[in-house]
Structures are given as structure tokens and as C-alpha cells.
Amino acid sequence: MAVYVMYLAIAMALTLVATPLVKKLAVRWGAVDKPDHRKVHTRIMPRLGGLAIYISFAICFFLFVPKTKEALSIFIGGTIIVITGAIDDRYQISPKAKLLGQIIAATIVMVGGLRVELFNLPFDGQINFSWLLSIPITMLWVVGVTNAVNLIDGLDGLAAGVSGIALLAMSVMAFMMANTLAILFGVILLGAVIGFLFFNFHPAKIFMGDTGSLFLGFNLAALSVLGFKQVALMAFIVPILILGVPLSDTFYAIVRRWLHKEPIFQPDKNHLHHCLLSMGYSHRKTVIVIYSISAxxxxxxxxxxxxxQWAAVIFIGVLLILLEMGSEAVGLMGKKTGPLLRFVRLFRVREERLENTRSGK
Incomplete structure (x- = not known):
């Protein structure tokens, strides 16, 4: 345990040193974020901060991580993601170009042996995938999680903090399963994220940009495949829960845009952080609330x-209901009340009418 804490501290220290240097590079290179109608910040901010996280991660990778085929595939794929994100932070490339970089990175991970090959179901069930199914499922998972983290990067410290909480949970799970490689990736990335938060928490001095959000999302996706292949209970329920905030926000964004007949990839201001801000929460409180939900x-x-297993199935059912009610309450589905809350209100009105009838009112 002590050696992992040391690795975390080294990664954090490296990011603390690298971030001010990257900030100067971002300004000189012109990788800055200008305010617009969708963004919360009101002044030009340097981005590219994810490069500092990557530099810390890369140094620690070469110093401490065994160079297995799986580890190298994650590192090379992550490097491609960082290059893609950095180019976007400077030149604003098209979504198709960014997607191409993600597909290449995901392909490298699969060539390295990381694929979703089975689902462990409740009550000792199992679904095994042939390579024809394994490849598209893994591709969808890696690209989906990568973009989910990118989508929540809308407030100071939000994507970094949520990713840090997810990395902590994954590291704990990997430690419980004695998965050394997953622990190493988890603690090194966690240390790098903590170091970056010193500069990125509100009021931020630098944004991580797509360089950081895509890199963290990619590594969370790859780490989940690396670490949870053999989880006895529904293999992907655990990482889905750990990544609950970015995945649910992305899911509701897709549903919301489909219901309102809007393009799926069209940006809007109805993500979770936007909804909480519109409810009157301050910037800092909104981030802390989302941290709490993620935790x-x-x-x-x-x-x-x-x-x-039977308790887990019940627990998941209750959690899904609470998630749906919470999303409807804050307006993730849009301004109109969602079906569950509408049902609750109708039930409440019906109970009040029955009570009034009994009391003779």
C-alpha cells in the first residue's frame, strides 16, 4: 500500500510542476478558450491543461508500470487521444476527425488484448461474445465513455473531480481484486488529477481542454475493461455505476435531443451542471453537488x-428509479415534468381528493 501512495504523490508533484509550464505553452500556442453563449466563463482562458496530466502520467508510466502488451496498448492509445485533443484545443477540428482519433486509439487497445468478451449475469449466468460481437461492443464502450467525460467538462474542476472520484473507486476495486496493473494505472492517474485540480478548481487558472477530458475518459474506459473482466457480479454494472454521472448525463442528453427532435450531436445548455446552475446553485456549489452524486x-x-446477487438486483432497481426521479426533478429531460414525477403528482392529487371526500370537504 505504501508504495502506491508514493506513486500517487510523485504523479501529483509532477503535475504541480508541469501545469504552470503547460499554461505558458497554451497561451503562446494560442490554445485558449473564448467565452460564448454556451459557456459559463466570461474571460479568455488557456486550455491544454490535460497535457500536464499526460506528462505526469507518461513519466510515471515509464518509471513504475510493467511494459506488458496491455499496458503499452493503453499508453499508446492514450497518446493518440492526447494528440487528437491537443490539435482540437488549438485548431477546433471537426467532430468526425476527433472520432477518428478515438477509433484508432480504441483499436490499439483491442489489438493489445483488452476486449469485452463476456457479461457475467446474476445468479451464475454468463454471456460470451464472439470476436465479431466483442470488437464493436468494446469500441462502443471506449468511445462512449471517452465522450461522456468530455461532455461533462463544463465547469471549473468538474471533469477532473468526477474522474478523480471514479479513479479512486476503480483503484480500490483493483486493490480488492489484487490487480496490480489496474492499481498502478489508477493511482498514477489519480495523483495526476489531484495535482491538476490545484489549478483547475474554481476559480480555474487553466482548463484541461479536450486534451484532458478525452484522455481521462479514454483511460477510465480502458481501465474498466482491464480491471473488471472477472468481477463476479454483472461485469459492467460496477464500472457503469462508478462512471454514473458522465454516462447518465450523456444518456439523458441523447434522449432529450431525440424527444425534442434535435440533432443528437448538437450542443445545448441542459446538462446536469447547467440545470443545477439554473436552479440557483453557485458555480462552486454545483461542482460540489455533482462530486457528491459521483461519490x-x-x-x-x-x-x-x-x-x-439478489440484494444487488434489488439495489440496482431502486437506484435506477432514484436516478430517473432525480434527473426529472432537475430538468435533464427538458422543462416538462418526466413520467415518474408526473405519476407521483397524480397519485398525490388522487390521495388528497380521497382524503377530502372522507372528511366531507
Whole structure:
């Protein structure tokens, strides 16, 4: 345990040193973020901060991580993602070009042997995938998680903090399963993220940009495949819960745009952080609230992995209902009330009418 804490501290220190240097590079190179109608900040900010996270990660990778085929594939794929994100932070490339970089990175990870090959189901069930199914499922997972983290990067410290909480949970799970490679990746990335948060938490001095959000999303996706292949309980429920905030926000964005007949990839201001800001929460409080939600998801994942299967199924059902009600309450589905809350209100009105009838009113 002590050696992992040391690795985390080294990664954090490296990011603390690298971030001011990257900030100067971003300004000189012109990788800056200008305010617009969708963004919360009101002044030009240097981005490219994710490069500092990558530099810290790369140094620690070469110093401490065994150079297995799986480890090298994650590192090379992550490097391609960083290059893609850095080019976008400077030149604003098209979504198709960014997607191409993600597909190449995901392909490298799969060539390295990281693929979703089975689903472990409740009550000792299992679904095994042939390579024809394994490849598209893995591709969808890696690209989906990568973009999910990118989508929540809308407030100071939000994507970094949520990713840090997810990395902590994954590291704990990997430690419980004695998965050394997953632990190393988890603690090194966690240390790098913590170091970056000193500069990125509100009020931010630098943004991580697509360089950082895509890199963290990619590594979270790859780490989940690396670390949870053999989880006894529904292999992908655990990482889905750990990544509950970015994945659910992305899911509701897709549903919301489909319901309103808007293009799926069209940006809007109805993500979770936008909704909380519109409810009157301050910038800092909004981030802390989302941190808290992410921590609940992460803790639930850890507890779920240790639960009996029948209890886990009930727990997941209750959690999904609470998630839906919460999303409807804050307006993730749009301004109109969602179906669950509408049902609750109708039930409440019906109960009030029955009570009034009984009392003779």
C-alpha cells in the first residue's frame, strides 16, 4: 500500500510542476478558450491543461508500470487521444476527425488484448461474445465513455473531480481484486488529477481542454475493461455505476435531443451542471453537488461488488428509479415534468381528493 501512495504523490508533484509550464505553452500556442453563449466563463482562458496530466502520467508510466502488451496498448492509445485533443484545443477540428482519433486509439487497445468478451449475469449466468460481437461492443464502450467525460467538462474542476472520484473507486476495486496493473494505472492517474485540480478548481487558472477530458475518459474506459473482466457480479454494472454521472448525463442528453427532435450531436445548455446552475446553485456549489452524486455512485459500486446477487438486483432497481426521479426533478429531460414525477403528482392529487371526500370537504 505504501508504495502506491508514493506513486500517487510523485504523479501529483509532477503535475504541480508541469501545469504552470503547460499554461505558458497554451497561451503562446494560442490554445485558449473564448467565452460564448454556451459557456459559463466570461474571460479568455488557456486550455491544454490535460497535457500536464499526460506528462505526469507518461513519466510515471515509464518509471513504475510493467511494459506488458496491455499496458503499452493503453499508453499508446492514450497518446493518440492526447494528440487528437491537443490539435482540437488549438485548431477546433471537426467532430468526425476527433472520432477518428478515438477509433484508432480504441483499436490499439483491442489489438493489445483488452476486449469485452463476456457479461457475467446474476445468479451464475454468463454471456460470451464472439470476436465479431466483442470488437464493436468494446469500441462502443471506449468511445462512449471517452465522450461522456468530455461532455461533462463544463465547469471549473468538474471533469477532473468526477474522474478523480471514479479513479479512486476503480483503484480500490483493483486493490480488492489484487490487480496490480489496474492499481498502478489508477493511482498514477489519480495523483495526476489531484495535482491538476490545484489549478483547475474554481476559480480555474487553466482548463484541461479536450486534451484532458478525452484522455481521462479514454483511460477510465480502458481501465474498466482491464480491471473488471472477472468481477463476479454483472461485469459492467460496477464500472457503469462508478462512471454514473458522465454516462447518465450523456444518456439523458441523447434522449432529450431525440424527444425534442434535435440533432443528437448538437450542443445545448441542459446538462446536469447547467440545470443545477439554473436552479440557483453557485458555480462552486454545483461542482460540489455533482462530486457528491459521483461519490454516491462510486461507493454504491464498491458495496455492490460485495453484495449478494439478489440484494444487488434489488439495489440496482431502486437506484435506477432514484436516478430517473432525480434527473426529472432537475430538468435533464427538458422543462416538462418526466413520467415518474408526473405519476407521483397524480397519485398525490388522487390521495388528497380521497382524503377530502372522507372528511366531507
Amino acid at each position: 454516491v455512485f462510486a461507493l454504491s459500486a464498491v458495496l455492490l461488488s460485495q453484495s449478494k
